Amino acid sequence: MQSxxxxxxxxxxxxxxxxRRALTIVELRLEHIDRLIExxxxxxxxxxxxxDGSLIVSSEQLDLRHILMIDADYYIHRTKGKAPFQNLxxxxx
Numbered sequence: 726m727q728s729x730x731x732x733x734x735x736x737x738x739x740x741x742x743x744x745r746r747a748l749t750i751v752e753l754r755l756e757h758i759d760r761l762i763e764x765x766x767x768x769x770x771x772x773x774x775x776x777d778g779s780l781i782v783s784s785e786q787l788d789l790r791h792i793l794m795i796d797a798d799y800y801i802h803r804t805k806g807k808a809p810f811q812n813l814x815x816x817x818x
Contacts, residue, residue, distance in 0.1 A: 748793075751783040760785070760805075771801055784810065 743750070753761075764778045777794070781802055784792055790804065791811045799812045 749787070751786060753779055753782060757782050757786075768801070772796070772798060773802070777802065781810075 742748075760782050761775070761778045764781055765773055768777075777796065780792055780794060781804070784790065785805055790808055791813055792799070793814050794810070794812050795814060799810060799815070803809060
């Protein structure tokens with residue numbers, strides 16, 4: 726599996742995939758900041774960056790538990806209702 730790191734072609738391919746509506750881009754708004762802060766505080770002893778927090782907030786907005794996350798520690802994170810996420814990339818990480 727090739728990463729998105731510094732390959733321009735992989736990034737173009739990814740954006741082309743997005744353009745084909747292969748995924749939904751969710752807008753995070755100002756009212757989501759409190760939840761992001763809550764998550765950063767909650768997971769302060771574990772790695773949680775803005776991308777992780779944004780993914781969790783977005784999944785809560787859409788009531789989804791199936792996610793794509795490249796972090797091997799995804800299993801730590803939970804929804805607001807304490808439900809675990811199903812990482813669709815789990816077998817690859």
